[in-house]
Amino acid sequence: MIGAESADVVGIGTSPLTLMRAIRLAESGRRVLLADRSATMGGGWMAGSLLGFERVEIGAHLLENRLALMRCLEVDMGVPMKVDPSYSLINGRRAPMGLTRAAFHAAVAARALARREADKARRGLRSAWRTAISSAHLYKYPQEGAWGLLERLGQRFLAAGGIIRHGLDVREIRVENGQVSIMTDAGVMTARLALMSSRAWAPVMIDGEAEPVDVEHGMCWNAVLHIAGCGGSPLSYVEILGDPMLKRVRDIGEFARPAVAPGERLLVVQYRRDQSLDDRALGRRLAEGLAHVRLLECPGVLLAVARTDTPLSTLTDATLQRIAHRSGGRIETLETSDLAEGFVSAADRLQPLSPVA
Numbered sequence: 631m632i633g634a635e636s637a638d639v640v641g642i643g644t645s646p647l648t649l650m651r652a653i654r655l656a657e658s659g660r661r662v663l664l665a666d667r668s669a670t671m672g673g674g675w676m677a678g679s680l681l682g683f684e685r686v687e688i689g690a691h692l693l694e695n696r697l698a699l700m701r702c703l704e705v706d707m708g709v710p711m712k713v714d715p716s717y718s719l720i721n722g723r724r725a726p727m728g729l730t731r732a733a734f735h736a737a738v739a740a741r742a743l744a745r746r747e748a749d750k751a752r753r754g755l756r757s758a759w760r761t762a763i764s765s766a767h768l769y770k771y772p773q774e775g776a777w778g779l780l781e782r783l784g785q786r787f788l789a790a791g792g793i794i795r796h797g798l799d800v801r802e803i804r805v806e807n808g809q810v811s812i813m814t815d816a817g818v819m820t821a822r823l824a825l826m827s828s829r830a831w832a833p834v835m836i837d838g839e840a841e842p843v844d845v846e847h848g849m850c851w852n853a854v855l856h857i858a859g860c861g862g863s864p865l866s867y868v869e870i871l872g873d874p875m876l877k878r879v880r881d882i883g884e885f886a887r888p889a890v891a892p893g894e895r896l897l898v899v900q901y902r903r904d905q906s907l908d909d910r911a912l913g914r915r916l917a918e919g920l921a922h923v924r925l926l927e928c929p930g931v932l933l934a935v936a937r938t939d940t941p942l943s944t945l946t947d948a949t950l951q952r953i954a955h956r957s958g959g960r961i962e963t964l965e966t967s968d969l970a971e972g973f974v975s976a977a978d979r980l981q982p983l984s985p986v987a
């Protein structure tokens with residue numbers, strides 16, 4: 631049991647999105663506690679031990695090239711960044727990231743609209759627009775990859791007095807007479823503010839009534855491949871458009887520890903759907919696909935493969951907005967399912983916490 635623990639702010643999860651907001655709240659004098667049911671920090675940006683390496687990213691990530699996000703990471707949060715020479719691959723041809731990425735977001739929006747997923751369509755259109763107007767800006771990525779990003783944000787949060795509790799599952803958030811109770815698998819905590827995001831959330835009760843939630847369920851299919859003798863020039867992030875199997879790939883060899891041996895590659899590949907193959911057959915199929923689109927000279931020898939498929943349960947923006955509104959300022963919500971769109975800039979929304987009623 632955690633007993634009758636209390637904090638000014640109790641947040642769910644430890645994704646970079648949540649950490650960035652938690653840092654702001656902690657540095658403005660609030661006692662902030664983050665509860666994460668996972669033993670490892672990072673949420674979708676987790677970078678842990680896999681295939682005998684440390685600091686292995688479980689997904690092929692891209693940071694959108696928004697100036698405000700880059701300034702926040704580089705200048706405010708002190709995350710060392712480097713230019714990310716990412717590009718799109720369309721039917722075997724390289725295209726610059728900016729406008730093709732905007733087209734990609736627009737296509738996601740169109741597909742969502744066709745499926746009558748209005749919230750997702752709105753998010754896609756907003757991302758398409760923002761990406762289009764940012765298309766001239768450089769893409770950047772943390773010098774030490776997702777691990778470096780999390781390390782820097784985590785240290786900064788702890789230095790500001792923040793507390794992280796791993797293995798703690800938030801079962802429900804209750805707001806009653808302006809008082810916030812966080813029901814966890816280890817007891818109840820009280821807070822003045824609860825912080826939750828699109829994929830770090832718990833059912834909410836406000837004054838005895840359960841808040842309805844719209845959840846988008848999905849799956850992000852990923853695998854990490856360790857390959858020898860496949861040739862090809864070093865990659866950063868490649869968005870593969872129009873391929874029946876491959877979606878995106880990032881070469882994560884430079885971030886892994888110990889260093890990947892010369893002639894070997896460590897790649898994280900996102901693919902389109904369940905390929906109904908065992909792990910090795912999947913790894914070989916993905917390596918062949920990468921050779922087919924000429925990102926590798928040949929499939930090489932597959933040394934090891936690990937699936938890092940991630941189920942996604944995403945609250946819609948509309949749900950998050952409604953919960954924030956109905957809670958009367960007792961629940962802060964970070965919208966959207968993407969770091970660039972979801973992060974809250976500098977002093978935004980840092981009004982004093984209202985006292986407990």
Ligand SMILES: Cc1cc2nc3c(=O)[nH]c(=O)nc-3n(C[C@H](O)[C@H](O)[C@H](O)COP(=O)(O)OP(=O)(O)OC[C@H]3O[C@@H](n4cnc5c(N)ncnc54)[C@H](O)[C@@H]3O)c2cc1C
Binds near residue numbers: 643646666828829970
């Ligand atoms: C494979 C993959 C690739 C991605 N690629 C990109 C990318 O390229 N660019 C980008 O900007 N974003 C990317 N994202 C999205 C990004 O990682 C986040 O999912 C997004 O920013 C939303 O953050 P979040 O905090 O809501 O959720 P998440 O990052 O999913 O984190 C949720 C965290 O909360 C914890 N949690 C959830 N519910 C509870 C609960 N009730 N109690 C306790 N703990 C709980 C989980 O253990 C997890 O640690 C990717 C996500 C995935 C899964």
